Amino acid sequence: xxxxxxxxxxxxxxxxxxxxxxxxxxxxxxxxxxxxxxxxxxxxxxxxxxxxxxxxxxxxxxxxxxxxxxxxxxxxxxxxxxxxxxxxxxxxxxxxxxxxxxxxxxxxxxxxxxxxxxxxxxxxxxxxxxxxxxxxxxxxxxxxxxxxxxxxxxxxxxxxxxxxxxxxxxxxxxxxxxxxxxxxxxxxxxxxxxxxxxxxxxxxxxxxxxxxxxxxxxxxxx
Amino acid sequence: xxxxxxxxxxxxxxxxxxxxxxxxxxxxxxxxxxxxxxxxxxxxxxxxxxxxxxxxxxxxxxxxxxxxxxxxxxxxxxxxxxxxxxxxxxxxxxxxxxxxxxxxxxxxxxxxxx
Amino acid sequence: xxxxxxxxxxxxxxxxxxxxxxxxxxxxxxxxxxxxxxxxxxxxxxxxxxxxxxxxxxxxxxxxxxxxxxxxxxxxxxxxxxxxxxxxxxxxxxxxxxxxxxxxxxxxxxxxxxxxxxxxxxxxxxxxxxxxxxxxxxxxxxxxxxxxxxxxxxxxxxxxxxxxxxxxxxxxxxxxxxxxxxxxxxxxxxxxxxxxxxxxxxxxxxxxxxxxxxxxxxxxxxxxxxxxxxxxxxxxxxxxxxxxxxxxxxxxxxxxxxxxxxxxxxxxxxxxxxxxxxxxxxxxxxxxxxxxxxxxxxxxxxxxxxxxxxx
Numbered sequence: 001x002x003x004x005x006x007x008x009x010x011x012x013x014x015x016x017x018x019x020x021x022x023x024x025x026x027x028x029x030x031x032x033x034x035x036x037x038x039x040x041x042x043x044x045x046x047x048x049x050x051x052x053x054x055x056x057x058x059x060x061x062x063x064x065x066x067x068x069x070x071x072x073x074x075x076x077x078x079x080x081x082x083x084x085x086x087x088x089x090x091x092x093x094x095x096x097x098x099x100x101x102x103x104x105x106x107x108x109x110x111x112x113x114x115x116x117x118x119x120x121x122x123x124x125x126x127x128x129x130x131x132x133x134x135x136x137x138x139x140x141x142x143x144x145x146x147x148x149x150x151x152x153x154x155x156x157x158x159x160x161x162x163x164x165x166x167x168x169x170x171x172x173x174x175x176x177x178x179x180x181x182x183x184x185x186x187x188x189x190x191x192x193x194x195x196x197x198x199x200x201x202x203x204x205x206x207x208x209x210x211x212x213x214x215x216x217x218x219x220x221x222x
Numbered sequence: 223x224x225x226x227x228x229x230x231x232x233x234x235x236x237x238x239x240x241x242x243x244x245x246x247x248x249x250x251x252x253x254x255x256x257x258x259x260x261x262x263x264x265x266x267x268x269x270x271x272x273x274x275x276x277x278x279x280x281x282x283x284x285x286x287x288x289x290x291x292x293x294x295x296x297x298x299x300x301x302x303x304x305x306x307x308x309x310x311x312x313x314x315x316x317x318x319x320x321x322x323x324x325x326x327x328x329x330x331x332x333x334x335x336x
Numbered sequence: 337x338x339x340x341x342x343x344x345x346x347x348x349x350x351x352x353x354x355x356x357x358x359x360x361x362x363x364x365x366x367x368x369x370x371x372x373x374x375x376x377x378x379x380x381x382x383x384x385x386x387x388x389x390x391x392x393x394x395x396x397x398x399x400x401x402x403x404x405x406x407x408x409x410x411x412x413x414x415x416x417x418x419x420x421x422x423x424x425x426x427x428x429x430x431x432x433x434x435x436x437x438x439x440x441x442x443x444x445x446x447x448x449x450x451x452x453x454x455x456x457x458x459x460x461x462x463x464x465x466x467x468x469x470x471x472x473x474x475x476x477x478x479x480x481x482x483x484x485x486x487x488x489x490x491x492x493x494x495x496x497x498x499x500x501x502x503x504x505x506x507x508x509x510x511x512x513x514x515x516x517x518x519x520x521x522x523x524x525x526x527x528x529x530x531x532x533x534x535x536x537x538x539x540x541x542x543x544x545x546x547x548x549x550x551x552x553x554x555x556x557x558x559x560x561x562x563x564x565x566x567x568x569x570x571x572x573x574x575x576x577x578x579x580x581x582x583x584x585x586x587x588x589x590x591x592x593x594x595x596x597x598x599x600x601x602x603x604x605x606x607x608x609x610x611x612x613x614x615x616x617x618x619x620x621x622x623x624x625x626x627x628x629x630x631x632x633x634x635x636x637x638x639x640x641x642x643x644x645x646x647x
Contacts, residue, residue, distance in 0.1 A: 009288045040243070047246040048285045054250075054328035055290035153449055154420070154460065158467040158516060160509075161446045162501035162528060165575040171449045183509055195509065196516050201424070201468045201483070 001030040001121075002094045003128040004037060004114040009048055012090060015111040019088035020059070022049070024113070025079075025101070026066035027093035034128050036114045037092025039066040045092070045113060070097025076104045083108055118150075136206025136213065142199065144185035149202075151178035157199035223306060225313035228320075236260070237298075238271020245282040249291055252329040255320040256282075257297040259312065265302070272300060294323060340523075341477075343440035343495035344412045345384040347645045348618075349524065349553045354611065355618030356639050357414060357526065357555060358630050359386040360406075362397035371402045372409060374627045379411045381634040383642055384441055386414040386526070386620070390421060393453025400430050404437045414497065415439050418447025423463040424472070424483055431473060435492030443497040443526060444469040467520040470498055474521035498522035500554075502539035503532065503578035511542040518552050525552055526620040529559035531570075532578040533609060540615050549615030556610050559622045560629060561599035564588040600629060600636075607637040 016022055024046045032038030046064045053060040063086070067075045070093035083089075088109045091098045095116040102110045118130035133150040139157075140147060149155045153171050160179030163170030167180040186192050204210065234240060237260030248256045258279055260272035276298045283293030297316065301308045339346045348355045358378050363370040375385060385406055389399040403413035415434050417427065431442065446466045450458050464472060472483060473496045480491040498517045502510050514525070530536045536556070543549055561567045564587035571579035583602065590598045610616050619639070623629050634640045 009285065043243050044246060044285070047243065047250050048289050051246070051250055051286075051291050051328055052289035054331045057331050154446055154462045154465070156446060156462065156465040158465050158520075160504070160506075161466075162499065162504045163448065163575045164505050166505055170575045171451050177505075180506060183506060196512050196519070198467060198471070198516060198520055201464055201471075204463065 023086040225310040236271035237275035341493040346495040362402040384412040389416040393450040414441040420447030470520040497524040501528040504576035527557040529557040553617040555618040560603035
């Protein structure tokens with residue numbers, strides 16, 4: 001899922017200071033799972049902001065709402081009737097939702113309430129880590145299901161580098177060396193001979209480098 | 223033994239039941255202080271409810287500091303359920319602290335229903 | 337055996353002599369004299385001089401410029417090129433720039449992560465990795481083509497090298513990794529500096545078992561210890577470094593003012609021992625900020641004078 005982390009409240013306050021009728025808008029999916037932008041977090045932020053504005057002696061409306069998602073038209077449409085009640089929205093959805101809100105409600109300012117971080121897994125509650133960077137050309141079949149693009153700090157296609165130490169990456173003892181993991185997995189699968197096959201130069205044109213990306217499926221388009 | 227009448231007690235089966243929103247809303251509505259009293263750490267009847275409560279109080283303190291209410295107004299105390307005198311002691315301590323801090327700064331501004 | 341490039345280093349190795357290379361770090365500024373002085377100190381004692389490429393991700397004068405300066409002095413440079421900072425366009429472009437000055441040696445590396453250096457907030461590139469860079473230089477040289485397929489006018493004629501670290505983890509793939517670099521096209525190897533000779537000899541044996549010592553020229557990396565403090569630092573703080581306790585003890589037991597001399601002595605002893613190891617074709621002496629000792633090391637290790645090679 002997409003993993004995000006709460007923005008410091010000071011940053012959010014800076015963005016919404018000029019406004020008086022604010023909607024805090026949550027999302028029921030990824031950001032709920034990583035406890036950054038779901039209904040609970042909307043409640044916490046809204047309460048905190050109300051207290052802030054009261055402490056400033058200002059009469060500011062802070063409403064709360066959580067949509068199923070903010071990345072599909074159907075759900076954003078649910079706001080159509082009420083959007084003009086607000087002069088600003090703080091969206092706790094990932095960057096996708098914030099932008100879709102901005103596109104859909106073109107004249108309403110939208111501010112992000114979370115920092116969107118990566119596509120990853122829940123290792124345990126309160127601990128999420130990165131697994132995928134959406135390079136657009138998945139090579140997991142070559143590396144035993146462990147991704148060197150997202151999990152190697154140098155995204156080496158033929159790793160590990162000389163800095164791998166005790167199974168950890170040279171940048172930080174808390175970061176596992178992805179290539180150590182790949183080797184262990186290839187061993188467990190009895191596939192160590194694939195280690196010596198040279199990985200070809202990657203086509204990064206389907207990655208961020210190639211520009212904003214699109215997937216079109218004519219077979220399912222209306 | 224007695225404890226100050228300034229305290230309004232809300233009984234819960236375990237402090238783990240106290241949600242952070244309960245704490246924040248209490249301050250929003252004008253409470254001058256909020257504290258949780260739970261079992262001794264390691265002795266929680268429900269295993270780790272009191273640890274959760276402590277984390278939520280800590281989280282609330284940070285938020286209260288950031289918005290100008292003051293995190294010192296929130297606290298967590300641990301004691302055995304039989305320790306009546308300790309309960310009273312804590313109550314007196316908390317009331318004293320809050321008296322020194324003064325009323326909740328947002329209380330006398332225009333208060334809106336949360 | 338014929339050489340494939342005009343590289344003096346290649347000629348020395350092909351003719352069966354033990355080769356000697358050394359290393360210079362460019363300055364953190366634009367003063368060319370630093371390079372000139374260091375080069376003049378060592379040029380008669382080595383067959384080629386590596387110029388590091390923003391080593392440890394600390395921004396310095398670029399390797400290419402310093403290599404050109406060496407070339408103009410009549411010294412044979414080894415252009416070290418990391419894939420951290422340049423995409424495939426810039427890499428190919430710099431290779432051609434080097435070739436235009438007849439720089440004939442290149443060492444292909446990934447590069448330390450930028451978090452170690454002075455710009456930890458920067459992007460890294462890694463469009464290619466070090467093995468793919470090796471393939472790229474070989475492709476440019478042997479096919480005379482760019483990666484994109486077009487012909488190169490006056491292709492580079494470079495002797496291609498790679499680094500190897502017999503001491504990094506996991507040990508079990510250190511020889512398969514060497515095999516992979518050879519498959520990618522590496523023609524010479526410079527290893528990480530060696531202190532654990534037993535482990536290095538073990539690695540060499542595994543390499544020989546696979547016949548790899550006959551497919552690539554391996555130069556053993558040597559760095560003299562200046563002090564017991566340096567030994568401890570290298571042991572504990574530098575990833576991929578294997579410094580035996582016995583070495584630290586030997587230096588620690590030496591009076592402080594004699595430790596540098598002892599460190600040099602150990603280095604020379606190690607070179608003498610490694611000369612006898614089958615498959616070791618030479619030595620890469622990295623005396624960082626101690627370049628003035630290179631002549632002494634080369635002489636006392638019996639590697640001076642350097643062979644005269646016809647151009």
